[in-house]
Structures are given as C-alpha cells and as structure tokens.
Amino acid sequence: MNSTKYYFDYNATTPTDSRVLEAMLPFFSDNFHNPSSFYRQAGDARDAIDKARENVAKLLNADPKEIYFTGGGTESDNLAIFGVVSRYREKGNHIITSAIEHPAVLKSFEFLAKKGFETTLLPVDKYGLVDPSDLEKSIKDSTILITVMHANNEIGTLQPITQLAKIAHKKGIYFHTDAVQAVGKIPVDVKALDVDMLSFSSHKIYGPKGIGVFYKKNKVKIDPMIFGGGHENGLRAGTENVPGIVGIGKAAELALLEMADEEKRIRPLRDKIQKGIIERIPEILINGDTDQKLYNTLNVSLRYIEGEAILAMMDHEGFSLSSGSACSSKSLDPSHVLLALGLKHEDAHGSLRISLGKYNTEDDVDHLLDVLPGVAAHLRRMSPFWDKK
Numbered sequence: 001m002n003s004t005k006y007y008f009d010y011n012a013t014t015p016t017d018s019r020v021l022e023a024m025l026p027f028f029s030d031n032f033h034n035p036s037s038f039y040r041q042a043g044d045a046r047d048a049i050d051k052a053r054e055n056v057a058k059l060l061n062a063d064p065k066e067i068y069f070t071g072g073g074t075e076s077d078n079l080a081i082f083g084v085v086s087r088y089r090e091k092g093n094h095i096i097t098s099a100i101e102h103p104a105v106l107k108s109f110e111f112l113a114k115k116g117f118e119t120t121l122l123p124v125d126k127y128g129l130v131d132p133s134d135l136e137k138s139i140k141d142s143t144i145l146i147t148v149m150h151a152n153n154e155i156g157t158l159q160p161i162t163q164l165a166k167i168a169h170k171k172g173i174y175f176h177t178d179a180v181q182a183v184g185k186i187p188v189d190v191k192a193l194d195v196d197m198l199s200f201s202s203h204k205i206y207g208p209k210g211i212g213v214f215y216k217k218n219k220v221k222i223d224p225m226i227f228g229g230g231h232e233n234g235l236r237a238g239t240e241n242v243p244g245i246v247g248i249g250k251a252a253e254l255a256l257l258e259m260a261d262e263e264k265r266i267r268p269l270r271d272k273i274q275k276g277i278i279e280r281i282p283e284i285l286i287n288g289d290t291d292q293k294l295y296n297t298l299n300v301s302l303r304y305i306e307g308e309a310i311l312a313m314m315d316h317e318g319f320s321l322s323s324g325s326a327c328s329s330k331s332l333d334p335s336h337v338l339l340a341l342g343l344k345h346e347d348a349h350g351s352l353r354i355s356l357g358k359y360n361t362e363d364d365v366d367h368l369l370d371v372l373p374g375v376a377a378h379l380r381r382m383s384p385f386w387d388k389k
C-alpha cells in the first residue's frame with residue numbers, strides 16, 4: 001500500500017483483494033493464450049472465462065448466457081443506452097432516467113439530446129428517491145428506454161427498482177439499472193428485480209479496473225456498439241481481457257460468500273461516524289438521510305466550509321475522502337446529486353462523502369472522529385461566512 005493510511009473512499013474504487021490478484025496472475029504468464037485459438041492451452045483460458053461467467057451469474061441469480069464482459073461500468077451503461085436507441089429508434093425517440101445518475105448515464109443522455117432524442121430526467125425527493133408515480137406520468141408512446149440507478153454513488157440512496165421496472169414493463173418498455181454501487185454490497189437478484197439489463201464494475205468490488213459486466217435477459221435484443229470478431233456472443237467484440245475476467249469472477253465469488261458478514265461489520269462503523277459527527281460538529285447536514293441507503297455510505301455537509309478545503313486538510317492528516325463523486329470533485333461545480341436533493345449551492349459545496357469498505361477498522365473510525373472536528377473548527381474560524389451566520 002502507498003502512503004494512504006486512512007482510506008474512506010471505497011465508492012470511488014477499491015483495492016484489488018489479494019486472493020483476486022493471485023487468481024489473475026497465471027493468465028498474464030503461463031496461461032497467456034488467446035481463448036479463441038485452436039490449440040489445447042487456449043482451452044485453459046476458455047475454461048477460466050466460463051468459470052468466471054458462472055460466478056458472476058451466481059452473484060446476480062442470472063443464467064451465464066445472460067452475462068457479457070465489457071471494459072467497465074461506464075461501457076456497460078453506454079451499451080445499454082446506445083444499444084437500445086440504435087435498435088429501436090424507429091419505435092420512438094424518448095428515453096427516461098433520473099437526475100442523480102452517474103455521468104456514464106447522464107452524459108450519454110446529453111449527447112443523445114443533442115442528436116435529437118427527447119430525454120426526461122426524473123426529479124428526486126430530499127432523500128434522493130425517485131417517485132414511481134413521476135415515472136408513470138413521464139412515459140409516452142415514444143418511450144423506448146428507462147434507466148434508473150440501483151444505488152447512488154454519492155449518497156447511497158437505494159431506488160425501488162422492482163417497482164420502477166414493473167411500471168416500465170406494463171408499457172412494454174425496456175428497463176436498465178446501473179447497479180455498480182449495489183452489486184457486491186447488497187444482494188442483487190436480477191429475477192427478483194425483474195430488470196431487462198444491468199451494469200456493474202469490477203473495481204468497485206475488490207477486482208481490477210477496466211473490466212465490467214453487462215447483464216441482459218436472453219429475450220432482450222439490442223445492437224452491439226463494438227464490432228469485430230464476434231466475441232461475447234456478438235455483443236462485444238475484442239479479444240477477451242482474460243486476467244480481468246478471471247479477476248471479476250473471483251471478486252464475484254468472494255462477494256457472494258462474504259457480503260453478509262461485511263455488512264454486519266461495516267454498518268455499525270458507518271453509524272458510529274454519523275453519530276460522532278452529529279455529536280462533535282455543529283451546523284452539519286446529513287445528505288440523503290434515509291434507511292433506504294447503502295450501509296457503507298455517509299454524505300455530510302459541513303456548513304460554511306468549502307469541501308475542497310476539508311479534503312485538502314484531511315488529506316494532509318492521511319485521510320482519503322471525497323466531496324461527492326470522484327469524477328466531479330476535481331471541478332468546482334457543486335454535485336448535481338446534492339443539488340437535485342434541493343441543497344443550496346453553498347451547502348452542496350461543503351459536502352464530504354465518507355464511504356467505507358473491507359479494510360476499514362474501528363481504529364480508523366475513531367481516528368477520523370478525533371481529527372475531523374478540529375479540521376472543521378479550524379476552517380470555520382477562517383470562514384467569512386461563519387461569523388455572519
């Protein structure tokens with residue numbers, strides 16, 4: 001590990017589990033062969049891909065034939081959206097999502113809006129929840145796709161996916177969910193959810209980066225977006241990333257075995273942080289404060305302070321934290337998720353996302369609670385807004 005001593009940014013990415021890395025290593029060296037080749041050794045790579053597909057299918061309660069490997073969560077989201085609009089644009093040009101999606105979805109929608117598609121972004125309430133009746137009202141005869149994320153990456157809110165998918169299906173519309181933050185943390189059963197398509201990513205579940213999964217019901221037909229040698233049943237061409245596939249397969253196998261115990265361990269740590277912050281720091285907001293959320297995620301606004309300043313000072317103290325999503329925290333715009341909850345710009349600016357995972361200990365949590373109140377008090381003493389409030 002590098003100098004990061006206190007890592008609280010598991011929703012941005014996770015370290016690769018050493019058991020995952022160990023399973024991957026032979027496929028860089030001894031078993032380097034192209035799985036499409038004729039000779040015997042290629043069979044080992046093919047077998048490893050089959051086994052990984054089975055492990056991923058088991059995690060989702062899917063059929064292995066419904067699992068496609070991609071280059072990550074972003075690519076899977078893009079495949080769902082562009083694969084549907086390419087194939088069904090004759091049927092209609094209206095697509096629906098929520099206002100708090102990951103950029104992988106929102107930017108795809110922005111692009112399609114410029115290309116003449118009609119897009120609807122469903123609002124959320126102050127907890128980050130989509131109202132199913134809003135979805136119902138937004139559907140038109142021209143709607144061809146609805147995509148709503150399972151768990152939000154910034155605030156952790158869990159959407160009522162089963163209910164939303166049912167509304168889509170009543171009108172014969174395909175339903176996709178970005179489940180990148182849900183898979184591996186909570187049970188995700190594609191049959192119970194009854195979604196047509198689902199995306200998730202390896203590097204959010206202790207696997208390597210640059211590999212993801214796209215789930216699609218067998219009877220759902222979409223266009224491929226990457227053309228070539230017919231890999232992945234013709235839906236995603238390109239020589240398979242064998243080490244990556246082995247990695248996501250192993251990560252899926254471990255998640256299925258260990259997820260329930262991890263929840264029991266991590267939830268109390270997250271709750272301890274929330275309680276400690278409320279007790280020790282005045283003028284804070286818990287963003288998306290609902291029971292319907294991931295057990296590892298906490299998003300707080302420390303009012304009258306800049307999020308960037310907190311991040312920098314906490315970084316200096318050895319803490320890796322985020323202000324919203326990793327993708328937007330480098331820009332100065334406040335989080336689109338927090339604004340959608342109805343937060344004022346200045347409160348959205350003072351936000352801090354704390355996301356826990358496998359390697360956090362009670363000592364990490366105690367140290368965070370020792371350091372953060374001092375940092376907040378220090379920054380507030382320098383804030384021109386603190387005195388005037």
Ligand SMILES: *Cc1c(COP(=O)(O)O)cnc(C)c1O
Pocket residue numbers: 011012071072073074075077102104149151152153178180181201202203204210211212
């Ligand atoms: C991380 C993330 C993605 C993107 O996945 P990558 O594998 O990094 O491309 C998409 N959606 C959500 C909700 C995420 O958290």
